Amino acid sequence: MRYYREALHKLLRTKTLILLFYLLNLGSALIVALPFRSVLGTVAGHSFTGGAFASGFDAEVILELMSRNTVVGPVFQTLIAFAAAVYGIGILFFSGGVFGLYLRNDRFDAGEFWNDAGRMFPRYLRLFLLSLPVLVICYCIQFLETAFVRIVYGPDPYQTVLYWGVWIRTGLGYLGLLIYAVIFDYARIFAIDSDERNMRRALGNGIRFVFRHFLPVIGIALPVFLAGLLLLILYNLVTGGFPSPSTAGLIVLICLQQAYIAGRVKLRLILYAVQTSYFARKVPETPEIDGPSDGIIDPNPLLTI
Amino acid sequence: MSFRRSRILPVICTALLLPVTAASGQNTIFPSPLSPRIANYDIDARYDPARFTLEGREKLRWRNEGTDTVRSIEMHLYLNAFRNNRSTFMMESEDLPDQSPADSARWGFCQIRSLLTENGEELTGRIRYIHPDDDNTDDRTVIEIPLPSPVLPGDTLVLSSVFTSKFPRPPVARSGGKAEYLFAGQWFPKIGVFENGSWNCHQYHAQSEFFADFGVYNVNITLPQNEIVGATGLETGSEQNSDGTTTHRFHAEDVHDFAWTASPEYVEFRGRAEQVDIRVLMQPDHREQGPRYLAAAATALKYFHDWYGDYPFPNLTVVDPRRGARESAGMEYPTLFTAWTTHGIPAGCRIPEMIIIHEFGHNYWYHLLASNEFEESWMDEGINTFTETQIMREAYGQTGNLLDLLGFTVDDLTLNRVEYLGAASCDPTLRFAWKYYSGASYGVNSYAKPAVLLTTLQNYLGTETMRRIMRAYVNRWKFRHPTTKDFIAVANEVSGRNLNWFFDQAIYSNAVLDYSVDKVTTREISPGRGFGFTDRLTGNGPAADSAPSVPDTGRLYASEVDVRRLGTFIFPVTVEAKFEDGSRVREQWDGKDTWTRFRYTRRARLVSATVDPDRLIPLDINLTNNSRTVDYQTLGVTTATLRVLFWFQSLFDQPEIFNMLNVVAGLF
Numbered sequence: 001m002r003y004y005r006e007a008l009h010k011l012l013r014t015k016t017l018i019l020l021f022y023l024l025n026l027g028s029a030l031i032v033a034l035p036f037r038s039v040l041g042t043v044a045g046h047s048f049t050g051g052a053f054a055s056g057f058d059a060e061v062i063l064e065l066m067s068r069n070t071v072v073g074p075v076f077q078t079l080i081a082f083a084a085a086v087y088g089i090g091i092l093f094f095s096g097g098v099f100g101l102y103l104r105n106d107r108f109d110a111g112e113f114w115n116d117a118g119r120m121f122p123r124y125l126r127l128f129l130l131s132l133p134v135l136v137i138c139y140c141i142q143f144l145e146t147a148f149v150r151i152v153y154g155p156d157p158y159q160t161v162l163y164w165g166v167w168i169r170t171g172l173g174y175l176g177l178l179i180y181a182v183i184f185d186y187a188r189i190f191a192i193d194s195d196e197r198n199m200r201r202a203l204g205n206g207i208r209f210v211f212r213h214f215l216p217v218i219g220i221a222l223p224v225f226l227a228g229l230l231l232l233i234l235y236n237l238v239t240g241g242f243p244s245p246s247t248a249g250l251i252v253l254i255c256l257q258q259a260y261i262a263g264r265v266k267l268r269l270i271l272y273a274v275q276t277s278y279f280a281r282k283v284p285e286t287p288e289i290d291g292p293s294d295g296i297i298d299p300n301p302l303l304t305i
Numbered sequence: 306m307s308f309r310r311s312r313i314l315p316v317i318c319t320a321l322l323l324p325v326t327a328a329s330g331q332n333t334i335f336p337s338p339l340s341p342r343i344a345n346y347d348i349d350a351r352y353d354p355a356r357f358t359l360e361g362r363e364k365l366r367w368r369n370e371g372t373d374t375v376r377s378i379e380m381h382l383y384l385n386a387f388r389n390n391r392s393t394f395m396m397e398s399e400d401l402p403d404q405s406p407a408d409s410a411r412w413g414f415c416q417i418r419s420l421l422t423e424n425g426e427e428l429t430g431r432i433r434y435i436h437p438d439d440d441n442t443d444d445r446t447v448i449e450i451p452l453p454s455p456v457l458p459g460d461t462l463v464l465s466s467v468f469t470s471k472f473p474r475p476p477v478a479r480s481g482g483k484a485e486y487l488f489a490g491q492w493f494p495k496i497g498v499f500e501n502g503s504w505n506c507h508q509y510h511a512q513s514e515f516f517a518d519f520g521v522y523n524v525n526i527t528l529p530q531n532e533i534v535g536a537t538g539l540e541t542g543s544e545q546n547s548d549g550t551t552t553h554r555f556h557a558e559d560v561h562d563f564a565w566t567a568s569p570e571y572v573e574f575r576g577r578a579e580q581v582d583i584r585v586l587m588q589p590d591h592r593e594q595g596p597r598y599l600a601a602a603a604t605a606l607k608y609f610h611d612w613y614g615d616y617p618f619p620n621l622t623v624v625d626p627r628r629g630a631r632e633s634a635g636m637e638y639p640t641l642f643t644a645w646t647t648h649g650i651p652a653g654c655r656i657p658e659m660i661i662i663h664e665f666g667h668n669y670w671y672h673l674l675a676s677n678e679f680e681e682s683w684m685d686e687g688i689n690t691f692t693e694t695q696i697m698r699e700a701y702g703q704t705g706n707l708l709d710l711l712g713f714t715v716d717d718l719t720l721n722r723v724e725y726l727g728a729a730s731c732d733p734t735l736r737f738a739w740k741y742y743s744g745a746s747y748g749v750n751s752y753a754k755p756a757v758l759l760t761t762l763q764n765y766l767g768t769e770t771m772r773r774i775m776r777a778y779v780n781r782w783k784f785r786h787p788t789t790k791d792f793i794a795v796a797n798e799v800s801g802r803n804l805n806w807f808f809d810q811a812i813y814s815n816a817v818l819d820y821s822v823d824k825v826t827t828r829e830i831s832p833g834r835g836f837g838f839t840d841r842l843t844g845n846g847p848a849a850d851s852a853p854s855v856p857d858t859g860r861l862y863a864s865e866v867d868v869r870r871l872g873t874f875i876f877p878v879t880v881e882a883k884f885e886d887g888s889r890v891r892e893q894w895d896g897k898d899t900w901t902r903f904r905y906t907r908r909a910r911l912v913s914a915t916v917d918p919d920r921l922i923p924l925d926i927n928l929t930n931n932s933r934t935v936d937y938q939t940l941g942v943t944t945a946t947l948r949v950l951f952w953f954q955s956l957f958d959q960p961e962i963f964n965m966l967n968v969v970a971g972l973f
Contacts, residue, residue: 008833028957029951029957030950030952032949033947033950033953037942040942044929044938045937046927046933046935047930047932047933047934047938048913048931048932048938049929049932050934050938050942051940052941060719060723060928063719063723064723064726064927066960067726067927068927078889081442083953084957086899087957087958102769132323158590158648159588159590159628159647159648159649161647162648163347163647163971165971166968167737170964170965170967173967177964194406208885246940247940250940250943250944250947256951257951257954259949259956261951261958264955265958282894287653
């Protein structure tokens with residue numbers, strides 16, 4: 001709870017970050033949404049098909065639009081992939097500035113933020129590429145279930161086994177993704193904290209840190225992930241079947257949607273803040289060296305813990 | 306497999322001359338025959354579950370109902386379609402997994418080892434494999450046997466055969482086994498249909514089903530005692546044998562096929578509806594869905610009974626195929642059919658119900674109305690899909706009757722329509738099954754398109770008229786072999802209209818129906834100018850004491866609606882014009898010309914125009930051009946865009962949501 005209190009305090013001192021991340025999210029999604037609007041307007045803008053979208057999605061019309069406009073599909077797939085890449089790269093870029101701010105426990109300072117972001121971005125990009133095998137391994141944790149079923153039940157298990165296995169595998173998949181996410185986060189924190197240029201070392205430090213403090217690390221991140229799920233459920237409860245056949249209804253819908261997104265952005269920043277707080281308490285600061293240096297600086301502060 | 310002819314053959318011949326025990330002492334189901342009973346079978350079968358093989362003895366009694374003398378017969382050996390990868394079935398199959406040549410378990414066959422006439426004349430050596438549909442000499446699914454004596458009109462031919470059948474593992478195209486489970490369809494030598502002076506006996510194609518004459522079946526199936534057996538007809542008795550097997554006796558009357566299944570793991574559920582005993586054989590990992598199966602079967606019985614006439618048989622068996630044996634799922638046989646489900650399927654996903662209603666429907670459209678599935682597949686699958694969509698809507702709602710999960714709804718007819726859009730113009734609806742452009746075209750023209758065109762016809766004629774047509778079709782043609790022409794004749798007669806214009810386009814051609822509102826315009830007419838009609842005019846203009854008196858009618862709008870026929874299918878349509886003051890005008894257009902224009906002069910602006918405003922023509926291939934609005938639909942397009950924007954905002958931030966696809970993939 002201490003860490004969450006600190007995180008909230010940090011978040012309040014750096015509210016500009018919420019806007020930055022929100023705009024990044026919005027901008028990425030607009031890369032897809034604006035062309036979609038254009039295509040939809042052309043195809044259905046002057047018909048009741050288009051008008052019907054005000055009340056909801058008619059499955060028949062959607063399926064017909066998709067089957068009739070097959071050329072559009074591949075184009076949108078490319079757009080979506082591009083937009084996702086833009087968002088991912090943007091997050092990576094901003095995270096340097098965010099971690100720097102939170103480690104220093106400073107108010108938002110544009111100069112320092114962009115400086116850290118720009119300085120760390122190439123390293124974080126390298127770190128991401130280096131971490132891909134870790135992602136694969138973490139994601140494959142779910143196949144432990146598959147192996148278990150195969151060993152215990154053989155190649156032809158009853159569907160009851162497969163059914164529950166699917167849920168277990170899905171849960172393990174989420175756990176694997178969570179583990180990777182925190183490894184990547186702490187690797188980045190390590191990298192900026194020690195101004196590390198060797199990303200293999202940063203990754204190694206991240207992995208070691210996570211597994212040395214596995215329960216607290218997961219325990220810190222899990223509530224944030226669960227809060228995200230709860231937020232999604234809450235959003236669907238409020239807006240499920242929400243008809244917006246009027247301009248006023250449309251405005252309310254926009255407000256609800258963007259409030260949800262803003263909430264998600266805050267959750268992400270809270271997670272970063274909590275992680276940096278926990279890290280700061282667990283990893284002592286590298287002591288400053290006065291006078292001539294013999295050039296020896298402990299490259300791996302973790303080993304001294 | 307080989308055997309030593311010199312020693313075994315006389316034994317077989319002797320055995321064949323002994324009466325097949327199946328024929329003796331059978332019960333009678335119907336006091337008098339419901340069908341011509343042309344092809345009658347007595348079969349003794351001994352099944353070996355360890356090797357998935359069956360040794361059978363068959364006595365076929367075939368009556369020459371025609372006016373021609375028959376000098377040879379043709380028979381189906383359907384299981385030979387899976388004998389090797391050179392059969393017509395395998396060569397035509399687009400998506401079968403590679404069969405491992407070394408794995409003999411994957412293959413199947415039906416082999417006649419001995420064939421004798423009633424007088425003991427040996428016919429085995431006369432068997433000749435033929436290929437009436439193509440030039441594939443490696444296809445062994447049809448045999449021809451020249452007869453030593455012709456069969457005169459009215460005479461009965463009696464043939465006794467010894468055969469071996471092997472079932473592929475896992476099932477391929479409806480038949481086969483896996484582990485402890487077997488589904489046996491098309492497993493015995495089956496005589497073709499002699500009609501119009503020749504044999505109708507097609508090869509087994511990748512895209513075809515079956516055609517046979519009605520008859521009486523007496524079948525004894527011997528297999529291990531722990532097996533639970535389900536079959537066509539009624540089980541009239543069983544006896545336990547000293548070798549640890551049980552012989553189950555089945556009797557079926559007025560059927561044109563016999564299928565059966567066995568597994569020691571079946572869980573039985575029993576029910577009754579519309580005076581029919583329902584027996585459901587569930588897999589143990591689906592047992593919680595037994596009541597669901599019973600309920601769906603009861604629903605099907607109820608609606609068919611109410612709408613189309615009584616189901617004449619006393620019983621019905623519903624089989625739930627084993628996991629890993631999906632190829633045997635969703636298939637129909639007289640008084641027995643297979644369904645499909647998976648453990649954990651939610652109640653809002655009514656695929657099991659849809660399959661049960663569909664497969665039960667085949668007991669009408671394939672069994673009672675025994676059309677030729679090789680040559681007119683739409684008459685069975687298409688009419689059945691139409692009735693399936695009707696019942697789904699009636700029983701489970703007009704929308705979301707197939708899927709109603711987390712606010713996402715799919716209607717069965719809608720899904721069929723979307724499938725139809727995928728191959729709407731490849732082929733005419735009516736075509737020999739193996740001659741469609743592709744498997745997709747076969748599927749569309751056999752299932753989806755007939756459902757859509759019959760729904761269109763129903764909307765045109767009215768539901769009650771359509772039901773009267775279907776009832777008359779059942780009553781007039783049950784236990785016979787109707788053709789497309791017969792169905793059209795009934796439709797014309799019962800409706801009191803000549804519907805040939807519809808069927809010529811819908812069934813016999815690949816014409817596509819597409820009407821669109823191409824343009825809508827509305828403009829204000831200027832206030833009255835010019836000379837009025839009562840003005841006194843001189844050669845120099847109006848008289849001095851007169852003034853132009855074109856009446857000032859107030860604000861008027863001249864509006865036009867252009868409607869076009871974009872497809873080649875001609876169909877009468879309704880066009881509705883809507884005005885700003887809320888008034889609406891409906892016009893009827895015969896749809897024959899390539900376009901038409903409606904003009905209006907009114908005090909209100911035209912707002913929109915719609916062709917087929919009540920969506921009565923699902924055959925229309927493009928709904929998005931059916932309406933046109935004068936004003937751009939900003940609200941709708943913007944709302945849709947905002948929803949899409951939000952989805953992508955969420956997905957980019959929570960890409961791990963895709964992990965939930967595991968659940969969908971795992972369930973299905």
